[in-house]
Amino acid sequence: MKSGLEDVVAAETVLSDVDGANGRLIVRGVSLDELVATSRYEDVLHLLCDGFLPLPDDLPAALGAARQAVFAHVVAADAAIVALPPVEGLRALMARLADGDDIDPALQLVAAPAVFTSALLRLRGGMEPVAPDPALPHATDFLRMLGGTVPSPQQAAALDRYLVTVADHGLNASTFAARVVASTQAGLASAVLAALSALKGPLHGGAPGPVLDMLDGVGKPADAPAWLDNALARGERLMGFGHRIYRVRDPRADALKGAVRLLAASGAIEPQRLALAEAVEQAALYLLRQKKPDRPLETNVEFYTALLLEALGFPRDAFTCVFAAGRVGGWVAHAREQALGGRLIRPMSVYVGPRPQVAA
Ligand code: ACO
Numbered sequence: 001m002k003s004g005l006e007d008v009v010a011a012e013t014v015l016s017d018v019d020g021a022n023g024r025l026i027v028r029g030v031s032l033d034e035l036v037a038t039s040r041y042e043d044v045l046h047l048l049c050d051g052f053l054p055l056p057d058d059l060p061a062a063l064g065a066a067r068q069a070v071f072a073h074v075v076a077a078d079a080a081i082v083a084l085p086p087v088e089g090l091r092a093l094m095a096r097l098a099d100g101d102d103i104d105p106a107l108q109l110v111a112a113p114a115v116f117t118s119a120l121l122r123l124r125g126g127m128e129p130v131a132p133d134p135a136l137p138h139a140t141d142f143l144r145m146l147g148g149t150v151p152s153p154q155q156a157a158a159l160d161r162y163l164v165t166v167a168d169h170g171l172n173a174s175t176f177a178a179r180v181v182a183s184t185q186a187g188l189a190s191a192v193l194a195a196l197s198a199l200k201g202p203l204h205g206g207a208p209g210p211v212l213d214m215l216d217g218v219g220k221p222a223d224a225p226a227w228l229d230n231a232l233a234r235g236e237r238l239m240g241f242g243h244r245i246y247r248v249r250d251p252r253a254d255a256l257k258g259a260v261r262l263l264a265a266s267g268a269i270e271p272q273r274l275a276l277a278e279a280v281e282q283a284a285l286y287l288l289r290q291k292k293p294d295r296p297l298e299t300n301v302e303f304y305t306a307l308l309l310e311a312l313g314f315p316r317d318a319f320t321c322v323f324a325a326g327r328v329g330g331w332v333a334h335a336r337e338q339a340l341g342g343r344l345i346r347p348m349s350v351y352v353g354p355r356p357q358v359a360a
Contacts, residue, residue: 010345015028045329073116081093095193098189109192143312165255167330199320205324209306214280238287247296
């Protein structure tokens with residue numbers, strides 16, 4: 001058996017197709033390129049959940065109302081929860097949301113990462129949480145709840161593009177976790193909590209924070225080759241590179257690089273920061289090709305995510321929470337697809353431990 005279950009097909013889905021050989025992502029019939037060019041996060045949520053949940057006529061308004069409903073739980077963020085790493089604080093607050101398979105609990109789960117992450121970060125900084133404005137688009141309100149003022153159109157568009165880009169991605173580890181729990185008919189909140197827990201790890205959604213640590217470690221473009229060479233010699237992995245499925249460049253990396261360039265053009269990213277990132281990317285790709293000629297290792301979604309979320313004012317230890325704010329749409333849709341059409345997921349293991357002694 002392969003311990004990472006690669007090549008194992010564990011679900012049929014209409015939700016997304018990850019074409020690893022050609023570097024293409026399709027979300028319910030729409031290519032990622034088209035999706036980022038034409039859709040807001042609310043549109044993608046509609047696309048993903050259509051047929052799996054009874055969607056209201058005005059989904060953006062319903063999502064705004066869900067943000068307000070979820071904000072009532074912010075009072076539970078006591079000092080112990082605020083002191084946790086943000087993703088653990090988010091997990092603790094999301095555990096308060098009730099299980100259920102209807103539209104209201106589903107939208108509250110979608111709203112929760114944006115509402116709770118902003119509130120937790122403000123409380124950690126000694127500031128009052130900012131209540132949602134249900135009339136605003138989700139991405140705009142997320143940044144407003146974080147910073148206390150309505151963001152610029154460029155900032156809101158950049159976060160929206162990020163949320164759209166990461167909304168769904170086949171049977172990744174967190175989505176699989178959601179489907180396993182959904183297959184037991186445990187309910188949506190339980191499925192989403194399992195997914196969030198899987199997302200937290202550095203091999204999945206926890207990588208973009210360490211990408212910035214790497215940029216800080218490198219310091220200046222000219223030092224990138226030597227710094228990265230040393231890291232690889234120590235047996236370290238370069239964060240933001242490599243992917244289980246993609247054997248070519250992750251198409252999401254380009255979607256986000258485009259957003260990062262737009263932010264840089266608007267002055268929200270220092271030109272030196274972008275130049276450093278591009279130098280690190282080039283040096284990393286060169287070295288990975290030299291050191292691992294048999295294993296294509298290309299830039300993944302997390303590399304430019306790091307720059308984008310840094311420029312939008314998110315602290316690096318909260319990047320996974322922002323990832324969750326996008327991916328939660330996919331988790332909910334997959335959980336519903338599994339619960340409605342799938343069977344209990346219960347694979348086999350091969351016992352390789354000792355056997356009881358049999359008397360001669
Ligand atoms: N840097 C250096 N070497 C790497 C990297 C990397 N980023 N990624 C894989 N390798 C090497 C491994 O060391 C291994 O080498 P070996 O065969 O000599 O031991 C070989 O490539 C294959 O690695 P696997 O672990 O088998 O590949 P897997 O498909 O399990 O890993 C993963 C995929 C976890 C994403 C990996 O590439 C990695 O750790 N990347 C860095 C972390 C990261 O960026 N995570 C975010 C992924 S995107 C997402 O989940 C949203």
